[in-house]
Every structure is written in structure tokens, then in C-alpha cells.
Amino acid sequence: MLFSTGRSILARALFDISANWKQRGLIATYCQSATALRPKKSKSQRKEAQYFSDAKRVRAIGGKGGDGCVSFLQLWCNERAGPDGGDGGHGGHVVFQASNDVRNFNHVGSVLKADEGERGNAKDCHGKNAKHAVIKVPIGTIIRNAQGIIVGDLAQADLMFVAARGGAGGKGNRFFTTDKETSPKVCEYGPHGEDFSYILELRSMADVGLIGYPNAGKSTLLNALTRAKPKVAPYAFTTLRPHLGTVQYDDHIQLTIADLPGLVPDAHLNKGLGIQFLKHAERCTLLLFVLDASASEPWTHYDQLMHELRQFGGQLSTRPQLVVANKLDVDEGRENFEELQRRLEKPVLGISAKMGQNLEQLLRIIRREYDRQKTQERALS
Template structure:
């Protein structure tokens, strides 16, 4: 009986501890850690680029032609006109979807199918199917004058980019009391032919910003499964690369490797305005400074100057600062001076050697959660 009572007492104490733990409020955002991918990276050499803006031409389908035909029966050789109408051409439609993340699958020329022509015995042509192109949620559509004509901010929202032509009428349509046997029909008109520029409002959660050859591509390769081009010379990245980091609470953050920034980029030097537009579509900006370079704090000042000159709220975005290449010889002294000169806290990392990458992922997550909390409070 004593052993049973001891077991019962231990069970009651364990139950109390479990209930007490359940009553406490756990901050899962602080407890979240990044998960290492189990599947190894692919060995193929083809680089996969991320397209966040593209100029497209939308061409609607041509309408089907009408038919000129006269019905001939065994009992009546002049039974009358029986030409059918042509089918309508298809539309070109953009649809917001969660299935796609960029515009890599979108061609430069988007054409819809043509409607079928009419036939005898009043057989109308078949209407063509609409050409539906899936685009990411948050796609902004601009016309040839640069005006915003579509904003696909919700899933399954559609925008008709080019309407197809209507089907032409057959000679049966033109029959009247005075004209009982018309020999005319209509040709199917062509569809609309319009040009658009589609852009992503939000490209990634985190954007890597820094001078050329600062180690941004190496950092993205170390943090995610992306495989950007890595080489010991400047401007190896000409278009954005995208990678995803998954945390243990099932939250995924996308990180974009942006092309390098040079002085006077707001005057369209280097990649210029194109680069700054990429940075504008990122929620959190991660400044990657080369700690081995002479006076790396001047790089941060120049980067902030370019963001301010570009205008808008780009310079006031939430940001993190990291000093890369801490494995180099002169990096330690430069890192101490960088911490003294910059007001923001600086984290020293080495993307090549994998130093402090876990702490960097935790800082990225905490900064992203802090930004979301501020947005919820302001709304």
C-alpha cells in the first residue's frame, strides 16, 4: 500500500507541474530557431534567377469568321441561308495565386486562342478558352504610360489584360424580309494588343544590401538552399536570387540576394534605379559590410545616403547590420571601430566559415516579428 501511495503522490506532483507549465505564456517568437534542411542541395549548375518585374505584351484571340452557306434539301434546293456565326476569341487574364512566387514562368508575349469559324446548317463556331496566367499575390499592373491599372492584392483576383475579338456573323444573321438570301458574312475581328509592366509589390521578407563583393551571395548560400553565383570579383549578381529559411514554429522567411550598390546609384549608375526598386520590395533590410575593407563604416554611410536620395520610406525601413568576413586578418580592429561609430548594433559573422550564422537567423526573426507587431499596433 505504501508503494501505491508513493506512486499516486508522484503522479499528482507531475500533473501539477504540467498544469503550471501550461498556464504560463510562452513567447514562441523568441523560442523559434531556424531548421537546417534535411535534403541536400542540388548539384546542377544552372542558376535560378528571381524575376520581380517584367514587361509583357498581351494579345487577345481573334474572333472566328462567319460562314456563307445555303441549305439544299432533296425536296427544296433553295431552303435558305444557314451560315453560322464564328466563336469568340479568348481573353488574356492575370490571376493572383499562392502557387507562384515570381514571374519566371511568364513569357514576354501572351496570346490567347482564336475562336472557331462558323459552319453550315447554322453551326456556330466554338468559343476559345481564356488564357489565364497565374501571378503572385501583390502583383501591380501598369499600362504603357506607367499608370497602375490593376492591383491583385488577394488570392483568385483577376485582371483582364486583353479582350478577345467577338465572333463574326454568318449570312443567316443578315436574313430579312426583303433580303432572303444574303451572300455576306462578317470576319472575326482581332483581339486587343496591349503592353503592360507587371511588378511585385513585395519581393522578399529580407533583402541583402551591400557593396559589390561584400559576401552577400555567400551569405545567402550559407543560410538557404539557394545557389547564387559566387566569385571573387564584383558584380557577380546581376539579378536577384531568392532563398527561404524555415523556423521550428513553421514560419518561413524569404531572403533576397540583391545586386551590389555603388555610389551615385540614385543617378542610375551601375544597376542604379533597378537595384533600388528591388530593395523597395523588401520588408527588412540587412546591410552586409565587408569588415576586411578599409573603413567599412563609410560603406554604411554611403548606402544610407543612396537610400535617402531614392526617396520614399526606403531609408526608414527596419534594418540589421552585419560585418562579414570576420575570418580575415584586419577584420577584428575594423569591427571594433565599426561598433563604436555606428548607432545600430553590429553583428560580426563569417559567411564563408559559418561563424555566428545561428545568431544572425535569430536576429532576423526577432526583427521581423518586431516589425509585424508595430504594424498591428498602428492598424
């Protein structure tokens, strides 16, 4: 009796607390917005290799089929028991499989060849089929043939593309036995597998892509938001390859952020590092423009960046955008921030990636825009 009474008192107290929270709007606020989880564990100081391959030309060769066998069975009671040559095994295929286990093409060789099938044997023993050569590639890999035409798009995990089929196994002389030809002495050779050349291109499946000039603070921002370790230095073109980092929210949603090498005026004319790395941002749900507010005229940087995106082509320039003004910890940045807001005529968030200013607000805005875009995509589909 005392136990049931205490339990009812506790339930009544919890009900009163929840009703009080609902009046204050605390429960509704928690359910509507997700909070980014900041990493507590310190980053590793181990230097990682800087090798990165986002495009590769490969040659795929299917395995040769096994040869058939010519054999005649001889028993103690019947020396002419008939043909018993088995068929050869099939050659293996060369298959590309999208996987989360790899990030680039460093492990992919220039020549990819599958195993050959085993030849047939006597006593109707067929040869063993060869195993397929499954090559893991990053998610977002585009496969082009020798003419440059896209023949495969591995945009989801575990998707496969058969690059080269193996040869079929040759038939043994048992296969050619007929009523008129009871002892054939012929068999088939196993044909060679297919031989094709492909071009593999990586288009990173990031949710947010960082676009900006060199030394705008993109690597510093990625370093502050995620556990990625891009190189940070005060000289142009510090970032020579894309870097990926992940932000985790308290509702178990993870967003991937891609740091791309900086763009310069006339990058589409192959100045600087060019625009070859912009293919990693083609599938980003959101583009985050990082402007250096401490520059002399930072509002001109946005127009130039949009011009380079239009020159790249496709729908990259029409992707959803967010604009942030970095380096507000510098006096020049604070002075140019208001003028930058007035000239761009769109919301601009002022941050300091180095000092950590307004990064929590930035993560909330990124998550809100990401959820909005995903809702629109589901509505259209």
C-alpha cells in the same frame, strides 16, 4: 481496474512534469520564440543557369473573332427552309496570371497572341470559342503600358490582368432574319483582337532584403542561411542578378531572403551595376544591411548605402532595418566592431557568415522583427 489505475498514475506524472517546466519557464519560452530549422540534406552540386530576366517588353494580341456564315437550309420536303448560318466563335484573351511556379520572365515571349475563334457553319452551328492565352508571371509583377503608366500590380497569387481582349464572333445570316427580310444574304466578319504593348517589371516579394557593398559577404550569408546557391568569389560584382532563398521555422513559417547585387558610391549615377536591382527590395518587410567590418572605415558604408536608397526614391529608405557586421573572423573585423557600434548609435550584430558565428541569433532577431512588423501592419489595417 489495473489499467485505469496505471493511466491515472501516468496522468499525474505528466501533470507534475508540466508544472515543473512551467516553474522553470521552459514552456513559455518555447511558445514565444520560433526556432529556425537548419537543412540536414546537403546541397546539390549541379550548376544552374545564370539567365535572369526581371524586365521585358511584350506585345499582346487578342485572338480574331470567327466569321459568321451565310447558308440556307434545303430539305427534301422544303427546298427553301430559310437561312441557317451560325455565328462565329469569340477570339481568346491574353491574360497575365501571378503564379508561384515561375521566378522570372525567361519563358515569356516578345509577342503573345491568343487563338482565333472558329467560323460559323450551316444548320445553325456556331463556331467554337478560342481558349484564352494565360501567361504565368512571378508574384510581384508590375505591368506598365506603352506610356510607362502602371496599369496592373499582380501582388498576390492567382491575380489576373487581361492584357488584350479577343474579338467577338461575327453574326451569321440567321441573326439578320426579320419579318420583312426572310432570306438575308449578309453576315459579319469577326473583328480582330486588341493589340497593346506592355512593359513587365519584376519586384520580388521577399520578406528580407540584403543590402551592402560588393564583397561584404551577402552571398556567403545567403548560402549559409538557406539552400540557395549564389556564386561566391573574392572579386567585386560577383552577384550579377538577385538570388532568393527560404528559411523555414519550426512553427511552419517560411521567410524569403533576397540577395541583391552590391551597391557602390554614386550608384544612382549608373556607376557599377547601378540601382536598377533595388526595385526587388521595395516590398521587403525588413532590410538587412550587411557591412564589411574588416574594411578600413565600415561605418561610412552605412551612410553611403542610406544615401543611395534615398536617391532611389519611394519608401525604401524608411523600411525597417537591421544592421549586421560581417567578417568578425578576421582580426581587422574584430578591431572595428566596437567602433562601428559606437558610431552608428544603433544595435549592430556581429556575425561571421563564413564560419557560421551568431547565425542562429541572427535568425531569431529576423523572426522577431518580422513578427513585430506584421503585428503593426495588422493593427493599422
